[in-house]
Amino acid sequence: MRLRFLLPAAVLVVLIVLFAFGLQHDPREVPSPLIGKPAPDFALRVVGEDTPFSRDDLLGRPLLVNFWASWCLACRVEHPLLMELARQGVEIVGIDYKDTDADGLRWLERHGNPYRHIVADERGSAGLDWGVYGVPETFVLDANGTIVHKHIGPIDEQAWRRTIQPLLTTAPARAATETR
Amino acid sequence: MIPELGHFAMLAAFAVAVIQFVVPFAGTWKREPRWMAVGASAAQAQFALILIAYACLTWAFVERDWSVAYVAANAHSQLPLMYRISAVWGAHEGSMLLWMLMLTGWGAAVSVFSRSLPRDVQAQVLAVLGALCIGFLLFMLLTSNPFERHFPVPEDGRDLNPLLQDPGLVVHPPLLYMGYVGFSVAFAFAIAALIGGRMDAAWARWTRPWTTSAWLFLTLGITLGSWWAYHELGWGGWWFWDPVENASFLPWLVGTALIHSLAVSEKRGLLKSWTVLLAILAFALSLLGTFLVRSGILVSVHAFATDPARGVFILAFLGIVLGIAFSLYAWRAHRFVADGEFALLSREGLLLLNNVFLVIAAAAVLIGTLYPLIVDALGLGKISVGPPYFNAVFLPLTAPLAVLIGLASVIGWKRAGRSEVLRRLRWPAVLAVVGGLALPWLVEQKLLLVAAAGGMLALWAMLMALEEPWRRWRARGAAGLTQMPRGIWGMTLAHFGIGLWVLGVTFVSLYSIERDVRLGPGQSTDLADYRFELLRVEPFSGPNYDADRAVVEITRDGRHIAELYPEKRLYRAQGSVMTDAAVEHSPLRDLYVALAEPLDNGEWAMRVYVKPMMRLVWLGGVLMALGGVLAASDRRYRLARMLRESATVPGGATA
Numbered sequence: 061m062r063l064r065f066l067l068p069a070a071v072l073v074v075l076i077v078l079f080a081f082g083l084q085h086d087p088r089e090v091p092s093p094l095i096g097k098p099a100p101d102f103a104l105r106v107v108g109e110d111t112p113f114s115r116d117d118l119l120g121r122p123l124l125v126n127f128w129a130s131w132c133l134a135c136r137v138e139h140p141l142l143m144e145l146a147r148q149g150v151e152i153v154g155i156d157y158k159d160t161d162a163d164g165l166r167w168l169e170r171h172g173n174p175y176r177h178i179v180a181d182e183r184g185s186a187g188l189d190w191g192v193y194g195v196p197e198t199f200v201l202d203a204n205g206t207i208v209h210k211h212i213g214p215i216d217e218q219a220w221r222r223t224i225q226p227l228l229t230t231a232p233a234r235a236a237t238e239t240r
Numbered sequence: 241m242i243p244e245l246g247h248f249a250m251l252a253a254f255a256v257a258v259i260q261f262v263v264p265f266a267g268t269w270k271r272e273p274r275w276m277a278v279g280a281s282a283a284q285a286q287f288a289l290i291l292i293a294y295a296c297l298t299w300a301f302v303e304r305d306w307s308v309a310y311v312a313a314n315a316h317s318q319l320p321l322m323y324r325i326s327a328v329w330g331a332h333e334g335s336m337l338l339w340m341l342m343l344t345g346w347g348a349a350v351s352v353f354s355r356s357l358p359r360d361v362q363a364q365v366l367a368v369l370g371a372l373c374i375g376f377l378l379f380m381l382l383t384s385n386p387f388e389r390h391f392p393v394p395e396d397g398r399d400l401n402p403l404l405q406d407p408g409l410v411v412h413p414p415l416l417y418m419g420y421v422g423f424s425v426a427f428a429f430a431i432a433a434l435i436g437g438r439m440d441a442a443w444a445r446w447t448r449p450w451t452t453s454a455w456l457f458l459t460l461g462i463t464l465g466s467w468w469a470y471h472e473l474g475w476g477g478w479w480f481w482d483p484v485e486n487a488s489f490l491p492w493l494v495g496t497a498l499i500h501s502l503a504v505s506e507k508r509g510l511l512k513s514w515t516v517l518l519a520i521l522a523f524a525l526s527l528l529g530t531f532l533v534r535s536g537i538l539v540s541v542h543a544f545a546t547d548p549a550r551g552v553f554i555l556a557f558l559g560i561v562l563g564i565a566f567s568l569y570a571w572r573a574h575r576f577v578a579d580g581e582f583a584l585l586s587r588e589g590l591l592l593l594n595n596v597f598l599v600i601a602a603a604a605v606l607i608g609t610l611y612p613l614i615v616d617a618l619g620l621g622k623i624s625v626g627p628p629y630f631n632a633v634f635l636p637l638t639a640p641l642a643v644l645i646g647l648a649s650v651i652g653w654k655r656a657g658r659s660e661v662l663r664r665l666r667w668p669a670v671l672a673v674v675g676g677l678a679l680p681w682l683v684e685q686k687l688l689l690v691a692a693a694g695g696m697l698a699l700w701a702m703l704m705a706l707e708e709p710w711r712r713w714r715a716r717g718a719a720g721l722t723q724m725p726r727g728i729w730g731m732t733l734a735h736f737g738i739g740l741w742v743l744g745v746t747f748v749s750l751y752s753i754e755r756d757v758r759l760g761p762g763q764s765t766d767l768a769d770y771r772f773e774l775l776r777v778e779p780f781s782g783p784n785y786d787a788d789r790a791v792v793e794i795t796r797d798g799r800h801i802a803e804l805y806p807e808k809r810l811y812r813a814q815g816s817v818m819t820d821a822a823v824e825h826s827p828l829r830d831l832y833v834a835l836a837e838p839l840d841n842g843e844w845a846m847r848v849y850v851k852p853m854m855r856l857v858w859l860g861g862v863l864m865a866l867g868g869v870l871a872a873s874d875r876r877y878r879l880a881r882m883l884r885e886s887a888t889v890p891g892g893a894t895a
Binding site: 069082083085136 | 513517520521524528531537548552555559563566567569571573574610613614616815816817837840
């Protein structure tokens, strides 16, 4: 047996080790350093109004913070699901990212508004602090304003049922134990 | 009842697969012809059983049996019948069943068409195929049963992924799978050669038509996939270097190398262990493709619903199958010694070079595809590898291939005379250079050096492909052409197809123009010599979607060219939005219009493209596949069988 004939088998072993590693990691998951940390502070205003809106308005109950924009195609993909969640009573705060008030409001008028509060982030400053690098992105916050989870891209049924919903329902309990 | 019948047929097929694996193998061990013969009947029985299972699943789709979870997840009551039938392979479980149908189909075909093989070789080949069936059936029965019931029964299905509701996608997966799975036959032949320690001209001759058939299906499948992406994704691209596209391209590259090295092994008795390795690799890369698509370890637009259990299973299966194959190779391949000597200026020398370039290209694509995973595994962060890498690496590797192709027919086996070769390629070379310089000027009125180079390579490949028929015609007139073997016709056609493909790729990548515009009804935009006018946008209802459909008129110097109807569709059941681009095409150019987004007061954001010679890219692919059909049906592959039959039937037809 000559060594060069063993080469394919050796390459195979390396590849299998690599794939075994790959199976344990989700390539879509970009780790966010903010998980488990308090949500970054911001001072914005409500879309179409001068009412200020800041981090304090997010405290007291678990909720979803959804970065979206009227110019964002993928936001339309997740939109029907957000509407459905809003109907079920899930509180979603929408942050209109790098968008004008007029465009944002017109978009919501046309497609429906799933948001309890709509916040304007015209220059994307809050998005920068929160580490958003493409809309839509959705953050799950517990009652203390801690980021428990970040979802990149449109939310789908599977992500909602497997990850986000369980987090939302356990978030208050965890918050309670932490304060104790 | 029907879904249970299907499930039962799958279980029965599993039992038969075990028999197909064990009995013929034991037969070759014990030299017991009756045991060896079991392989053929088992292969046919298994095909029949999987066909029953497949029919049962199709029936469940046609009858809208929502109690079957897979049907409910991938169909809808308003889904048209054609798409209900094609929805069978619309997601993971059903596409595995289609995969099995084809695997057993190839097995049955081997059992029928390879009767002329020595008994023990046929038994071993069928046993290997049986072993593969065991693995895939086990995978389906344990992790991906398409017949699983689901209670309570939903009122309606969740509909087929709208991306898959397109005629192109109806046929794309079956063709691709035919190709992937088809390489299992070459793989089985390679394993049989390694076990038996025999690898001669006869072996190469048996393996060639099977390899070519698998390759031609793969070629068609990839071509069609590219055509579909162009029409359906709405941004004018036709190849994205997406991991899953690469997964289909890798076996194609290696399969192409295999076809050529098989020729060397048959005619000259050289490159034997290399050929066997390629046969294993082609199938290994097909398996790898399956793994990448279905495990979700790479980010891709072709996402199947992923499930870690499936990934682990396929990885284990891959490890076992390829581990055994490569171990056998390491143990036995040194026995395959060359029968002749090797000269570089000879057909076998050229084919060796062709193999080197194809395999390096495949390696480059493989590395690019897996690189994000490697970087992540080494803890260096998350990256993605895009078209710039692949284009930069792949194009320089294909240019020498185009040069080599041209030499295929003028350089003979063993050792070619230099002066004779030069005499034959003199005129085509001059023509190619002149034509290559002239083409960009004639077609686009703008000379780019790269375009001229691409044009030269393309013309060179095409002209030289015609060299052999031309020479035969000059020597013997029409008789020279009609008597040309199909194998040579196949080569001519496939090489001509490559030339067309190179021409298309060159022009479409260098001379395409596009524009994003904002148009209201009655407004127009000019691109190249064409005027695109948006006449109106009207609502339109399909069977299971609602759409905004634009009517766009294209004129050139006031002359009407075409009216196009691009659509933006909203599929009701899943609420997903899809772009359906509209294209007007001629061999020289495509005019492509896609609706992007509705804006205010009836205006739309639109994309318009003028893409010269786009069609040639696919026409080239189709010609290559047709060449494959001709080559695989060459009569010398059937000769052995005909001889045998005429010998057994007294007074039968003479071969």
